[in-house]
Amino acid sequence: MLRRRKTNAAITVLLALVLVKGIILSFTIPPWQHYDEPGHFEYIRYLLLEKRLPHRSSGNQVIRREIIASMEEQHFGAYQRGWHSPSLLDSNLVVPLTQFSHPPLYYFLCSLLIYPLARQNLITQLYVLRLASVALNLLTVWVAFRTAKELFPGNAWTQIAVPLFMSLLPAYMDIMSAVNNDVLANALFSLLIYIAVRVLKSGVSLSRLSAMGTVLVLALFTKRTTIISLLTPALLFMFWIQRRYGNRACVIVTSAALALGALAAVSLTYAWDELPDWVSTYVRVNWPEFWRSVWDWRRTMPFYQIAARIIFEGFWAHFSWGDRAFAGWVYTLLSMLSVLAFAGVIWGLLRPDKRWSVCTAQWQRQAIVFLLIMTWLIGIITFLRIHPLPVSGQPVYIPRARYVYVAIVPIAVLLVYGLERFIAYAGVRARFIRLGLVWAYLMMDWAFFIHLISYYYAS
Secondary structure: OHHHHHHHHHHHHHHHHHHHHHHHHHHHOOOOOOOOHHHHHHHHHHHHHHOOOOOOOOOOHHHHHHHHHHHHHOOHHHHOOOOOOOOOOOOOOOOOOOOOOOOOHHHHHHHHHOHHHOOOOHHHHHHHHHHHHHHHHHHHHHHHHHHHHHHOOOOHHHHHHHHHHHHOOHHHHHHOOOOOOHHHHHHHHHHHHHHHHHHHHHOOOHHHHHHHHHHHHHHHOOOHHHHHHHHHHHHHHHHHHHHHHOHHHHHHHHHHHHHHHHHHHHHHHHOHHHOOHHHHHHHOOOHHHHHHHHOOHHHHHHHHHHHHHHHHHHHHHEEOOOOEEOOHHHHHHHHHHHHHHHHHHHHHHHOOOOOOOOOOOHHHHHHHHHHHHHHHHHHHHHHHHHOOOOOOOOOOOOOOHHHHHHHHHHHHHHHHHHHHHHHHHHHHHHHHHHHHHHHHHHHHHHHHHHHHHHHHHOO
C-alpha cells in the first residue's frame, strides 16, 4: 500500500512537470516555428470559416494571406532562411506546407475548440491550440504510465521510468507542444496499445473490444500513420492461438495470414486502377509505382541510409523544422544505448529469469513481442515513406522522426525494459546506475532547452 502511494505521488508530480514543461515550450517557441504548423493551422481555420472539408486543390486566399502576413510579422524567414515571403498581392498564395490531404478528425476538433475565438488574432488562436496539444500529450504520458503499470506490476521504478523517458525526450516534448495532428494520433494509438495489453493480461471482454474498435476508428480518421493499428486484433488473435493450441498452430496461422497479406498486396497492385477514388486518396501513393521503387535497391539504399540517420537523430533531439541538432558524438552514445536496450529485450524474451520478477509470465512476454512488432512495423512504414522515388534530378522526400512518435509508448516500454534487464543484475549498484542514467538524460534535455533558447533569442 505504501509503495502504491509513493508511485501515485511520483506520477502526479511527473504529470505536473510535463504540464509545466509543455506550457513553457508552447510559449517559448516562436509562432509557426514547428513542423508544418502553418499548414495545420490553415486546415483548422478553413474548417472554421468554410464549414466544409477541403480538397487537395482547395484554398481560401483570405486565410492564406492572413497566415503569411502573420508569419512575416513573427519574422519566420529569420529562422527558416530557405523561405522567401511571397507578395500578399499574389492571387495564388500557398501556405507551407498545406495539410489538406490528411484525415479530418484532429482539425475538426480543433476548429470547435477555437470557435469562440474566431474573431481573435491568429497568434492567440495558435497558442490555444498549442495548449490543447500539451493536454493531449498529458493524456499520452498518463496512458504510458498505465501501460507500464499493467505490464510491470510490483516494479515501481519501471512504471515511472516509462513516462519519465517520454517527459525528458527533447524532440518529442517539442513536437507535442505544437499544432499538428501527431498529438491526437499518438494519444489514440497509445490508448490502443494500453487496451491491447489489458486484453493480453485479463482476456477479451465486450467493453475492451468496444473500446478497441472505437479507438481504432478514431485513430484512422486522425492520421494515416495509425493504419498499422488495424493489425492489433489480428496479432491478439495470434497470441490467443499460441496460448490455446501451442506454438505450432500459431506458426501455421501466422504463415497463412502472411500469405493472404502478400496475395492482397499483389491483387491491390494489379487492380489499382479499378479501385474507388477514396482508396488512393487515403493511401496517398500510387501502389504499382510504390512497389517498382521499393524493388530498385541500387537506387534506394543510399536514401535509406540518409533516412536512418535523420530519423534516429530526430527521434532524440531535433527542433525548428528539423534543422537544429546536437553534435554527432551525442547520437553515437544514444545509438549504443539503443542497441544495448534492444539486446536486453531479446535476451529477456529468450531467457526469462524468474529471479527478476519482470515479464516472466506468458502474457507479459507476448505483450513485449506485441510492442516489438508494432514498433518495427511503424519504423518500416516510416522508412518506406521515401517511395515512390521521383525521377532522377528531383529531390527525394526524407521522412522525419515525428512519424515514429505514434509508437512512443511501445518504444519507451522497450527501451526501459531492455536496459533494466542489464541494470537489475548490478545488485545494490543498480540504484546508482539508474540515477546516473536519469541525470545524464536530464542534462541532455536541459542542453536541448538551452540550445533552443540561444537559437531563438540570443541574437
